[in-house]
Amino acid sequence: MGIIGKRLVGAALAIAGSVALVMSSTGVATAATPRNGVCEVGEFCLYYGASKGGSLSDFNGSIPNYGDSLPTCYVFTGAGTGRGECVKNNAGSAWNRTTAHTVTVYYNSGYLGASQTFGAGQTANFNSTMWDNNASHRFIAH
CATH class of the missing domain: 2.60.20.10 (Crystallins)
Incomplete structure (x- = not known):
C-alpha cells in the first residue's frame, strides 16, 4: 500500500474513532454491568x-x-x-x-x-x- 493509501486508512480510522466517541458521549443508555459494585438501572x-x-x-x-x-x-x-x-x-x-x-x-x-x-x-x-x-x-x- 502506498503512502496515499496509508493516509486514507489512517484518516478513515480517525474519523471512525471520532464518530464512536461522539456516539458514546450522547447519553445513550448502555447495558448495566453486573458484579461491578454499582447498582445500575436494570439490576x-x-x-x-x-x-x-x-x-x-x-x-x-x-x-x-x-x-x-x-x-x-x-x-x-x-x-x-x-x-x-x-x-x-x-x-x-x-x-x-x-x-x-x-x-x-x-x-x-x-x-x-x-x-x-x-x-x-x-x-x-x-x-x-x-x-x-x-x-x-x-x-x-x-
Missing part, C-alpha cells in the same frame, strides 16, 4: 446493611444459590461495610432497579422456602424472616 442489588447501607452486590439475572463460602460464593463488591463477604445470609436490604421484573428473594437455595418480593423500582429492608437469611433470588418478568 437487582442486595445490600449488607439496612436502608441500602454498606457494601452491595449487583445482579442482572436469577441466581439459584449465592454459595456458602469463599472463594466460590457471590460477594459484596461495592464500597462499605461487608465488602468481600459472602452475600448468602448476610443481606439486610435490596433495591430492584429493573423496570420489567419483580424479583423474589428466597430463604433457601434453589428458590425454596420463605420469600420476599421486590417490585420494579422498589427498595426495602428485608423483613424479620429474611434479614440475614437469603440464599437465592429469581427474576420474574411481568
Whole structure:
C-alpha cells in the first residue's frame, strides 16, 4: 500500500474513532454491568446493611444459590461495610432497579422456602424472616 493509501486508512480510522466517541458521549443508555459494585438501572442489588447501607452486590439475572463460602460464593463488591463477604445470609436490604421484573428473594437455595418480593423500582429492608437469611433470588418478568 502506498503512502496515499496509508493516509486514507489512517484518516478513515480517525474519523471512525471520532464518530464512536461522539456516539458514546450522547447519553445513550448502555447495558448495566453486573458484579461491578454499582447498582445500575436494570439490576437487582442486595445490600449488607439496612436502608441500602454498606457494601452491595449487583445482579442482572436469577441466581439459584449465592454459595456458602469463599472463594466460590457471590460477594459484596461495592464500597462499605461487608465488602468481600459472602452475600448468602448476610443481606439486610435490596433495591430492584429493573423496570420489567419483580424479583423474589428466597430463604433457601434453589428458590425454596420463605420469600420476599421486590417490585420494579422498589427498595426495602428485608423483613424479620429474611434479614440475614437469603440464599437465592429469581427474576420474574411481568
